Amino acid sequence: MQFPIRATDAPRFSAALPEACDVVVVGAGVAGVMSAYYLAKAGRRVVLLEKGRVAGEQSSRNWGWIRQQGRDPAELPIMMEAMRLWEGLADELGPDLGFARCGVAYLSDRPGAMDGFEAWVTLARAHGLESHLLGRAQLAAAVPHRTNWVGGLITPSDARAEPFVAVPMLAGLAEKAGVTIIEGCAVRALDLAAGKVAGVVTEKGRIRAGQVLVAAGAWSSLFLRRHGLALPQLLVRSSVAQTAPMPEITQISAVDDVFAWRRRLDGGYTLAPGTSHDFYLGPDALRHFLKYVPQMRRDLSKTAIHPRAPAAGWPDGWFTSRHWAEDRESPFERMRVLDPPPNRIYLNNVTRAFARAFPSLGAPKLIRSWAGMIDVLPDTVPVLDAAPIAGLYVATGLSGHGFGIGPGVGRVMAALMTGAPPGHDLTRFRWKRFTDGSKIDLGPTF
Numbered sequence: 001m002q003f004p005i006r007a008t009d010a011p012r013f014s015a016a017l018p019e020a021c022d023v024v025v026v027g028a029g030v031a032g033v034m035s036a037y038y039l040a041k042a043g044r045r046v047v048l049l050e051k052g053r054v055a056g057e058q059s060s061r062n063w064g065w066i067r068q069q070g071r072d073p074a075e076l077p078i079m080m081e082a083m084r085l086w087e088g089l090a091d092e093l094g095p096d097l098g099f100a101r102c103g104v105a106y107l108s109d110r111p112g113a114m115d116g117f118e119a120w121v122t123l124a125r126a127h128g129l130e131s132h133l134l135g136r137a138q139l140a141a142a143v144p145h146r147t148n149w150v151g152g153l154i155t156p157s158d159a160r161a162e163p164f165v166a167v168p169m170l171a172g173l174a175e176k177a178g179v180t181i182i183e184g185c186a187v188r189a190l191d192l193a194a195g196k197v198a199g200v201v202t203e204k205g206r207i208r209a210g211q212v213l214v215a216a217g218a219w220s221s222l223f224l225r226r227h228g229l230a231l232p233q234l235l236v237r238s239s240v241a242q243t244a245p246m247p248e249i250t251q252i253s254a255v256d257d258v259f260a261w262r263r264r265l266d267g268g269y270t271l272a273p274g275t276s277h278d279f280y281l282g283p284d285a286l287r288h289f290l291k292y293v294p295q296m297r298r299d300l301s302k303t304a305i306h307p308r309a310p311a312a313g314w315p316d317g318w319f320t321s322r323h324w325a326e327d328r329e330s331p332f333e334r335m336r337v338l339d340p341p342p343n344r345i346y347l348n349n350v351t352r353a354f355a356r357a358f359p360s361l362g363a364p365k366l367i368r369s370w371a372g373m374i375d376v377l378p379d380t381v382p383v384l385d386a387a388p389i390a391g392l393y394v395a396t397g398l399s400g401h402g403f404g405i406g407p408g409v410g411r412v413m414a415a416l417m418t419g420a421p422p423g424h425d426l427t428r429f430r431w432k433r434f435t436d437g438s439k440i441d442l443g444p445t446f
């Protein structure tokens with residue numbers, strides 16, 4: 001499996017377009033793949049359509065953390081279920097998935113940070129999850145380092161997997177479960193009859209279906225807007241680098257205020273800025289400005305704002321078309337894989353911080369760098385709900401932590417769409433929360 005996944009890679013999933021099915025899933029990232037899988041297991045005829053390649057966007061570009069720690073209280077039970085599901089998937093798919101219970105730690109040189117960590121330990125305990133504080137000495141024993149970290153927080157049962165390998169493997173499993181997967185097949189629009197979903201119009205033709213799930217990641221808002229549905233979704237660019245193989249300091253994945261790391265299956269590290277990211281202005285940024293004020297108050301100092309996207313055709317580009325005819329090329333075909341250039345300044349800072357923290361390893365040699373556009377919502381938790389068109393469902397806005405929770409999201413969406421009890425309280429993830437006058441209730445950054 002090559003990384004980054006590109007539109008020029010030979011497609012691995014190229015079934016013929018059927019005339020009809022029960023459910024069409026738009027987008028083969030982890031949310032779409034896992035939803036399709038659980039829908040097929042529930043007996044539905046499912047077609048999963050991907051404009052580019054399976055996991056070409058966020059789902060292969062992420063850090064590979066499978067993290068319960070620091071989750072929004074409403075997400076935590078779904079994430080804990082997702083962890084159990086990952087365990088079962090790893091049993092089924094074997095070691096290539098890269099799943100390992102390595103532990104995830106948050107580290108800080110600010111004594112005040114320990115109070116927040118302590119509050120998390122109490123919440124985790126209430127859910128039966130073991131998380132604990134790391135004092136200076138414990139931290140030095142677990143992660144030998146040379147920094148000013150005063151301590152940290154760890155959840156030993158947290159895990160990792162190799163995203164660019166894992167999600168295509170999960171798609172393989174979905175295919176075995178009966179899902180028809182077609183790469184290089186953009187969905188241009190919903191096909192509506194009497195105000196209800198009757199199927200989709202794709203670049204290869206129509207498919208009749210009574211239900212459609214939009215799991216289109218960074219493109220969900222653009223897709224839905226064509227049908228008059230306003231979703232206040234924006235995107236941030238997050239940059240990542242891969243080192244050459246290096247000696248192991250610890251199996252634990254960790255983050256402090258400056259940098260984050262994860263041990264890779266190939267013996268290198270995935271390195272990234274802890275919280276710094278980039279934001280490109282566009283029409284949606286202006287449209288949804290007020291809803292993002294709480295998030296901006298918290299995160300503005302970590303956000304580099306740019307006047308425009310780096311290329312034409314970006315989901316929220318100034319000149320990206322918002323209206324297109326069903327029989328014409330859509331914005332989704334014009335950009336098969338969203339592949340932003342990484343922010344080199346951030347990556348240089350991260351490399352220096354890593355070298356300072358672990359001088360015994362020597363300066364890390366970066367052999368690859370990339371970025372991904374993370375789709376966020378104003379409160380940093382997703383929408384997992386039916387949308388206001390009969391037959392239409394949405395699973396999007398996974399906001400920087402969707403890889404780990406992906407199997408849980410898939411299981412929950414399949415339950416919602418088949419009328420089974422979802423098993424969790426999904427009120428926090430309702431579609432209407434941005435229009436029913438609710439106050440923005442900001443979830444955690446990490």
Ligand SMILES: Cc1cc2nc3c(=O)[nH]c(=O)nc-3n(C[C@H](O)[C@H](O)[C@H](O)COP(=O)(O)OP(=O)(O)OC[C@H]3O[C@@H](n4cnc5c(N)ncnc54)[C@H](O)[C@@H]3O)c2cc1C
Nearest residue numbers: 027029030031051059062063065187217372401402403404
């Ligand atoms: C740099 C980075 C680091 C991250 N680190 C972590 C981490 O460590 N742990 C974690 O849990 N999460 C992490 N995340 C977040 C995580 O990767 C995402 O939340 C998750 O992958 C989102 O999955 P998705 O399926 O919703 O979207 P995506 O993976 O973006 O998939 C959406 C798919 O829909 C397709 N699509 C869009 N429109 C159409 C259309 N009209 N027709 C057909 N196909 C369409 C797209 O091509 C795309 O492949 C990170 C993200 C990034 C970018």
